[in-house]
Amino acid sequence: MSTTTPDAGQAPGQPAPAGPAGLGVGMRLSLHPHTDDFVDVILGALEDVEAAGLTDGLVLETDEVSTYVGATRAPAEQRLAAYLTTLVTAASRRCSGGHVVAHVLLSRGCPGEVSCDLATTDLPRVDPVDLPPSGLPAIAQWSLYPLLDGDGGGGDHMAPIEEAIAAARRSGVATAPRHYATRLAGDLSQVVATAVDAWARVGATVPHVVTHLTLSLGSPSVTEETR
Amino acid sequence: MSTTTPDAGQAPGQPAPAGPAGLGVGMRLSLHPHTDDFVDVILGALEDVEAAGLTDGLVLETDEVSTYVGATRAPAEQRLAAYLTTLVTAASRRCSGGHVVAHVLLSRGCPGEVSCDLATTDLPRVDPVDLPPSGLPAIAQWSLYPLLDGDGGGGDHMAPIEEAIAAARRSGVATAPRHYATRLAGDLSQVVATAVDAWARVGATVPHVVTHLTLSLGSPSVTEETR
Secondary structure (H helix, E strand, O other): OOOOOEEOOOOOOOOOOHHHHHHHOEEEEEEEEEEOOOOHHHHHHHHHHHOOOOOEEEEEOOOOOOEEEEOOOOOOOHHHHHHHHHHHHHHHHHHHOOEEEEEEEEEEOOOOOOOOEEOOOOOOOOOOOOOOOOOOOEEEEEEEEEEOOOOOOOOOHHHHHHHHHHHHHHOEEEEEEEEEEEEEEEHHHHHHHHHHHHHHHHHOOOOOEEEEEEEEOOOOOOOOOOO | OOOOOOOOOOOOOOOOHHHHHOOOOEEEEEEEOOOOOOHHHHHHHHHHHHOOOOOOOOOEEEOOOOEEEEEEEOOOHHHHHHHHHHHHHHHHHHHHOOOOEEEEEEEEOOOOOOOEEOOOOOOOOOOOOOOOOOOOOEEEEEEEOOOOOOOOOOOOOHHHHHHHHHHHHHHHOOOEOOOOOEOOOOOOHHHHHHHHHHHHOOOOOOOOOOEEEEEEEOOOOOOOOOO
16 A cells, blocks of 8 residues: 555655665555456566566566566666556567557656655656557556655655656647646557656655556547547 | 646646536456457457446547546446456456456546645545456556655555455465565455555555556466466
């Protein structure tokens, strides 16, 4: 549970421990191929990503609901974004361009399962991720949550968020607001990079930042008009 | 986009406008039947819920990725929880107990798509929801995000969150922590009620609260051992 109980292992206001693992940089993701063959598609896609060598520097744990992917080595955001994009691409190919949805939770700044209280000093500035085009059009809904303490130590968190959103709009990937989310559209790689880069950018000034991204490919309700 | 830019329509620190619509109480949900017949399952389940009269007091907008369900009349939480549980039950029945996942984002305290700044006064205290047992076992992953401003006005937000989580643990529904989430297990109705009640309870003292819930039914990776 994020933001629920104080983390016993972390003194309040401490600088973040060094490295992606110390910052708890990682994601949970679930993959939903809308086909009778969903088990083969999911297992095959996971094998494809492993065969492509993209699990290097990551730790993976799959349970009944989703897969946790934690980054153990820099560049953490690049590794996570490449893993996610390649996995979704592989799933889409394995179900012949049919309808595949991925739901992703990206988190940073809370190494345990619970609330923590890292200082706003020593937070890393991260380069934008670099992903080759996937060739697959994707639509997404995206929400970004800077998790502050309400104790006056939050600092100026609005500036980097507004900057991140403005960058997404300038790129043309953020296309419209939705209730509780922003609609993203573009090549799968662009959509993933937009969410990951914004999340990492806010993480340079706010310790604990979570973003949720629902990626949809091959939906029959997407027409040329809505795309 | 939640928590991104100041809401032009809302002066800072204002009491929440009256009623569920004024507080922006609603959800986005997406339904993922893992079957070739996913279109029929989804459309059929939506019809079932409408035929059961459960869209009363709600406004619905479906787009390419998810469905927005906003509450226009009290009891907002009860209406949302009944809609969600009945929809997922209908989808599960329509695909003969096959694998169905629903992803849900519940939000309160931010009527627009963007950040807002409601005061912590006049927030409603909400009765727990009352749902008949669905008869369907569900596993879920759940995250709860109180969205504070970091300006010192957040008040004591930890107490109601710890209380909500303790209640979920006492009920036996919250079974284990996961990275970035808590695992819930039980009858679908219990699982939904646990997340909805915790979210509403925190909303009595924190204006803007979002919770994400990934519900999984009929997964082939759930064995008697893991259940």
